[in-house]
């Protein structure tokens with residue numbers, strides 16, 4: 575297994591030692607639940623969770639109460655669709671216009687596409703230019719705007735602040751939702767500059783553990799009803815359906831959006847992952863090297879531009895799964911298929927592509943070896 579060249583960070587990042595150590599120390603020495611106990615051990619966990627939340631808040635330029643722990647980007651985007659589609663708040667999406675784009679991952683767009691059936695919202699597309707970037711010009715009216723800050727196929731940062739501002743010009747009340755699952759790996763996020771209403775990313779893509787994500791909410795108290803109910807989010811219950819009087823008070827945010835036990839171990843590894851990422855962003859010269867080499871190879875068609883954060887390509891006359899299996903058998907771990915981004919593949923008129931993405935731990939030696947193997951397989 576150690577001869578594997580791991581070039582699939584866009585799917586999930588390898589874990590720095592500091593993250594593994596933070597989690598192991600916690601599991602060995604100080605494990606307890608969060609938000610449940612008052613003994614010293616439980617209070618210590620509460621402090622660790624609060625510190626992690628504060629670290630995330632600094633990382634994205636938010637306030638701690640705007641940071642909600644979720645299970646990942648997919649969980650966050652599904653939850654946002656339900657939080658927005660809230661008839662109690664008067665924000666139900668019936669007859670509303672939801673703008674999505676062909677850059678979207680299935681996780682970002684499907685939760686809204688599926689509301690089309692259940693709540694009959696109208697889905698419209700944000701236009702893209704010839705380089706597959708979302709266009710701020712010709713912005714149409716939308717009630718909700720789902721923005722993919724960086725596509726996992728094209729790897730180019732989008733002008734999120736410009737897109738949010740353009741959508742607000744058309745409708746000052748538009749609700750903007752940003753999928754930052756890939757963007758967060760390569761660029762600093764400033765939610766105040768973006769001025770978005772919601773933003774999500776997954777911890778596992780930045781070197782922390784699986785089962786954890788972040789959902790930023792600009793105005794958490796605006797969304798009166800949370801989308802999940804259970805322990806830890808109720809301040810007081812004063813009635814019940816048995817008495818024909820369902821009466822309770824939520825805790826203030828973020829607890830209101832965090833029903834049930836949190837993924838405490840993963841949360842405790844998260845600050846170490848953020849510290850490591852900020853000090854060691856992936857070296858994109860590795861992608862440029864591959865680009866310069868593969869554009870000269872007549873057997874390979876590169877789709878992404880040279881300044882992309884990843885390299886997406888295909889091999890004419892070779893099924894992409896055959897290609898993936900052949901290079902995989904030789905130790906190159908990359909992603910092949912539709913990348914859970916079917917819409918951009920439909921635009922590209924391709925069933926699937928291959929994607930190389932690098933992480934903080936990859937070296938030039940890795941990509942040189944991988945390129946040698948790939949070129950030997952396609953020749």
Ligand SMILES: Cc1ncc(COP(=O)(O)O)c(C=O)c1O
Pocket residue numbers: 584585646647648649679681682722724725726753755756776
């Ligand atoms: C752009 C984008 N959005 C959303 C997701 C979903 O992330 P997760 O599977 O961690 O929920 C991914 C994962 O590949 C992604 O690349």
